[in-house]
Amino acid sequence: MKTIRLLALAFLVQAVFSSAALRAQAQAEKAPYPAMAPLNQYLMADEASEIALARSAAPASISDGAEVKVLRREGYTTAVRGTNGFLCIVERSWGAATDDPDFWNPKVRAPICFNPAAARTFVPIFLMKTSLVLAGKSKTEIVQATASALDKKELPALEPGAMCYMMSKQQYLNDQGKSWHPHLMFLVAGDTAASWGADLPASPVMAANDPEERVTIFMVWVGKWSDGTPGPPMAH
Numbered sequence: 001m002k003t004i005r006l007l008a009l010a011f012l013v014q015a016v017f018s019s020a021a022l023r024a025q026a027q028a029e030k031a032p033y034p035a036m037a038p039l040n041q042y043l044m045a046d047e048a049s050e051i052a053l054a055r056s057a058a059p060a061s062i063s064d065g066a067e068v069k070v071l072r073r074e075g076y077t078t079a080v081r082g083t084n085g086f087l088c089i090v091e092r093s094w095g096a097a098t099d100d101p102d103f104w105n106p107k108v109r110a111p112i113c114f115n116p117a118a119a120r121t122f123v124p125i126f127l128m129k130t131s132l133v134l135a136g137k138s139k140t141e142i143v144q145a146t147a148s149a150l151d152k153k154e155l156p157a158l159e160p161g162a163m164c165y166m167m168s169k170q171q172y173l174n175d176q177g178k179s180w181h182p183h184l185m186f187l188v189a190g191d192t193a194a195s196w197g198a199d200l201p202a203s204p205v206m207a208a209n210d211p212e213e214r215v216t217i218f219m220v221w222v223g224k225w226s227d228g229t230p231g232p233p234m235a236h
Helices: 002-028 047-055 118-120 125-132 139-151
Strands: 067-072 075-080 087-091 110-114 163-166 183-189 205-210 215-221
Touching: 047 067, 047 075, 047 087, 047 110, 075 125, 087 163, 118 125, 118 163, 125 139, 139 163
Parallel strands: 067 087
Antiparallel strands: 067 075, 087 110, 110 163, 163 183, 183 215, 205 215
16 A cells, blocks of 8 residues: 555656646747846957947948947947947847847847937947846846836936937847848837837838837838848838
8 A cells, every 4th residue: 555655656746747847848948048148148259240240230331430339248338439429239139128038049139220319318228238137137127227217317318310220131130030121210209109100001110119118119121231232022
């Protein structure tokens, strides 16, 4: 009798562990990047390559005169001084909202050039998130700190006319968005997609509301990459 009870207990324990393993596997499949990877995986070994990648976000007529920041262990640092008020960087995965499945994806390299209004008033949010990430903060802590800074006006209010270029042929936006489409992004405070006619049938404007950063991002495809070569078909 005792042997039967022991066998039953062993079977139960095995079943519990098997069930837990299956749940963990299912969660891993749903969240391929559940936590931050080692910092080295987000850094680029060659700063010259990072500068060139950042500048590839916009045509040379814009990016050649832009300031360029690169990611180092202590955060983003100016590597090239600019002359035209634009700012080019290679965003990492935490540029996305915290509920994005690629938030911790170390492969993300998103070249982007901000115009002066966006460089002054939108980039500070990303730089703050970067500081929080490098300090080891959790997603919840990042959201709370960003909301607090916005509420206390420690981050600047978004200026009208803020926009940016994402026209790099080398962009890696997520695991499905490699060399997605050359596009422009227009940044407007609040949830304002409807006022732009975004996402309506035949509208060329796409919108993504980001309540964490309190901004709506409007995206418009363009036909060419920053080097002048044709982009994917617009219906792609």
